[in-house]
Amino acid sequence: MSRTMTYAEAVREAMALAMTRDERVFLMGEDVGIYGGAFGVENDLYERFGTDRVRDTTISELGIVGMGVGAALMGMRPIVEIQFSDFTAQAMDQIVNQAAKLHFMVGGQANVPLVIRAPGGSGTGAAAQHSQSLEAWFAHVPGLKVVMPSDATDAASLLLAALNDPNPVIVLEHKLLYKQSFEVPDEFPVARLGEGRKVTEGTDLTIVATSIEVQRSVEAAKILAERGISVEVIDPRTIRPLDTALILESVEKTGRVLLVQEAAKFGGYMAEVSATITESEVFGALQAPVKRLCGLDVPIPYNPNLERAAVPQVEDIVEAAASLVEAW
Amino acid sequence: MSRTMTYAEAVREAMALAMTRDERVFLMGEDVGIYGGAFGVENDLYERFGTDRVRDTTISELGIVGMGVGAALMGMRPIVEIQFSDFTAQAMDQIVNQAAKLHFMVGGQANVPLVIRAPGGSGTGAAAQHSQSLEAWFAHVPGLKVVMPSDATDAASLLLAALNDPNPVIVLEHKLLYKQSFEVPDEFPVARLGEGRKVTEGTDLTIVATSIEVQRSVEAAKILAERGISVEVIDPRTIRPLDTALILESVEKTGRVLLVQEAAKFGGYMAEVSATITESEVFGALQAPVKRLCGLDVPIPYNPNLERAAVPQVEDIVEAAASLVEAW
Amino acid sequence: MAVTSKELATDALRQMWQIRLFEEAVEDLYGRGMMHGTMHLSIGEEAVPVGALRHFREGDALTSTHRGHGHCIAGGADLGRMMAELLAKDNGYCRGRGGSMHIADVATGNLGANGIVGGGVPIAAGAALSQKMRGTDNVTICFHGDGSVGEGAWHEALTLASMWDLPVVFLCENNQYGMSMPASKAFKVEHISEKATAYGIPGETVDGNDLEAVAEVVGRAVERARRGEGPTLVEALTYRWRGHSKSDKNLYRTKAEIAEWRDRDPIARYAHDLLEDEVLTQEELDAIQAAARQDIRDAVVFGTKGAEPTVEEMLAGVYAPTPEEVQA
């Protein structure tokens, strides 16, 4: 059995499930109460769970995350929503210097089971301060786990997994996906953090993509199939820790790999995936250089045509993939 | 002619020079006045230039950087010191969402000629919140320039270049280097941002390293030379924008490359260098897989032995380099 | 109402009408799918920027917010270039890169709208620092919302500006809500201006829908700043008639409340007072409104005719060219 649901609804359902099952779970953030969340993710949650467990905060990202850290240290299971992932910039100290390191710094005396949800990505015309994809920052922080759900099921399953994890987990959702509908199972499975997913099977080329670029890569794979190119799309889902084995196995099989991210190219997450592949034992199996297809190295512009040009679209993936297969 | 000077003294001299030459230059930061700076970098600058141009602030990193942005927008040339680069976490919004993007977002109407100095690195026993190497975050930000001086001359020359640049530049100094003495020229040349430096010439292996790991790599190269291995050490100096040509030329010649950074490995800056190399036309010239030697994926520990083990030391570089040359 | 000259009154009324009609035009264009992104309208708040900027002089600066059309227009910006920017055109203030949330007119001292709540507050303090260090009697007006008072950036900026007696007026546009968080709930003080005492500076609350009252109170604060006596926190009580942005369902406030504030329309009220005090006649009032309407029509025409920006120029616009690059 399955049903249809938007990504936003899936996030909401997962939060509701968790709050129902575990009284330690609660949610804090800006406008998550009666407003229903800036993207409508929370909707009526505050009515269902009350303002004690769905807490509207002041506009104080550093303070909110810090309170999440404190509550988590005391055994609660807070979910903190950062309205746009761009505003994690305000909270980096609490995310990185506190949440991520506390367990280590105190020699294991305490954990910080904190879940931070923050939507990233461009495509809404919100320009440079509301459209970034900042996963590379978080992926570089020892002590954090980082997930990037690319569809409704994962949005729920990864969130449930994050809430079961004794470590701080940052969930980078995607603004454009919120309104998109997906087939979902009747009951959401709890994912395993660190386990990737093979989205399509293929033999000519591996595409590793994250977040909305997974959707675009699957679209591209369909088009490429018509051109006789068989693509295996891998979604790591958790970008820290990374399911390296799944990627290497696929690359070993196909011999070619295209890495697709929305974030600006230079210093982005896919550089790590590229380095991981070329450093590994599959280096010898590579029939072509590892190639990245990424956002342009610009702040996200307001103009819709420029904005579209700034990040990989389906046709860009098709072209990059085809040229990789055809040239090598 | 040349003279001897510590890295800290070189930074101080460059600041003094700039303040003497250009009245728009001034310095703000925590304890940069009578205290002389947490690492003694400023020393007597406040006596020489007065408290108006060497300004002691409250402990407010976000505010200080923000004031730097405002002053820069109005045509001043502020230098903002962040006492430890770890505390850039407090100021990420002003660094990334404001300073780096403003020129772009306002369509070129204004620039932000702001210089942010911040010491990074481990080795002082200051533990996880005072020892990070966070260059990967900044290198990923379009609109920022990022430099990492590895000796006294560069500490001065890159700073002078940063002060001439119309864009925001973050200068990541190294705490352990501050007290180290170097031969320096009588007059500091003004570097060109984006231009790397070949520190040693060699034929068997290229090492690309940053900051203190340049010093360690040069030490390692000496030891390796005794073992008959000829190493070319490249210091990019500016890590954004990167002098790709210099690196590729060297790799094409040697066919082998070891990338050395102090920062934790996963998602670190050298992943970008690795990906840049394997994506490039020198891919075919590689005789061995590109290899990284990085910090362990841990917060920096307090215990001195663990701390030493957490980042690449000279002997680690020797071993990694030798095995790369000998195995391939 | 305080007596005012016919000329001042005419200008003020025309600017208020320009703001109102500009935003109504924007709303209309958006509704017809001709404008994208999001928008934050200040309809109902027009008296604050127009009153506050009466004292604005050459060399003064202002920082603005996400709800910044009024600040921009009252600051003297060109309506055509503003509209072009919102229409994402190359002849817009930001060449289509910034949009409404980053609109700026640096030539008139408007350092820019800001997508980051509180983002402009330290920047304003920095602009004021520059004004002070250069020995001018210029001031900076820092527009910010009630919601931004919860941000650390706000606190740090007030701390630094008060410590250094900087010539800045922190002008809090208290429109009663952040996005949905009532200011009365967020801050346990009766008036936000009371928070001034924590910084040892004067604080004053004014009826933000009374243009002449705003001009008077801000005028005092500006004079104090020009005399070198430091910052003031002014709170202007006002109200936004529209929702926070397009996603707002207005669940957090009542229709009655909105109606009550519409009755206090700052434009109607000013016009009424001017008529009553015989400063302007009904025909003159009508002519002013008609002129403003024509201004906006012209602006729409200008904007609509603008060219589309190009990807190439966007790529070239991330960094300001260095002196050497300019030469080359």
Added chain:
Amino acid sequence: MAVTSKELATDALRQMWQIRLFEEAVEDLYGRGMMHGTMHLSIGEEAVPVGALRHFREGDALTSTHRGHGHCIAGGADLGRMMAELLAKDNGYCRGRGGSMHIADVATGNLGANGIVGGGVPIAAGAALSQKMRGTDNVTICFHGDGSVGEGAWHEALTLASMWDLPVVFLCENNQYGMSMPASKAFKVEHISEKATAYGIPGETVDGNDLEAVAEVVGRAVERARRGEGPTLVEALTYRWRGHSKSDKNLYRTKAEIAEWRDRDPIARYAHDLLEDEVLTQEELDAIQAAARQDIRDAVVFGTKGAEPTVEEMLAGVYAPTPEEVQA
């Protein structure tokens, strides 16, 4: 002095001596090269934590600072495990990973020292949120320095804690300086406690070198919090005899000032009062000091005998194991 029981007095005096002698021992070990890193000594400030924590109960929590030995000892931590930690041993509280700046004793409610100025303040608010949501009458004591008052984190935490009436006592240890910045210059108020009015909460200043006065004032604040009436800002005026840390040349204060405060030694003063009020005899006073000295000797022995931590266990200590990992 307020009357106190012999038992309370004995405990308090012994703890103050433990703190003083612990830090003198640490200073000595450091001087002899047996301890590394940096250190922040609270000698001269002992009455604040000991007085404040008189009201500490099971289930209460505290957050501490970089100058946290006193908080830890007064909270009831084991001196041997503390000393072992500072000696970077595996039997230390943090297994040698954290050192002085991250010392914690989570079992007694001490959530940890913090290397980040202001870092613990939102965490304290979060701990108090947990206490409140669980319906307990527990409280959190948030120790913080005067310098941290300049941080955005402090402001955001006070904003949120006051909005939600959280059971937290913000205890500002005003030792007159940040590192070198005088509190009197940094904050344009006579007493930091005046800042409480900005958050609509009570503020009180107390002589921090008078143990019983601290106990009384903090006691009132704790009772208020337990009753559910929300936070209080308490400012305890005190002084650090030593420099900020080992890099401090004490240029920013005079010898006379230091001498003046040494005359107000909180330990000598308390002992004197107890003698005068005939609570304890001179022999009893001497015995208490001697007992504390023996406690510290034992702690040094315990610490010195600790084992060296291993790299393997450090690597395993970055993430807390998930339930599945624990099972496996």
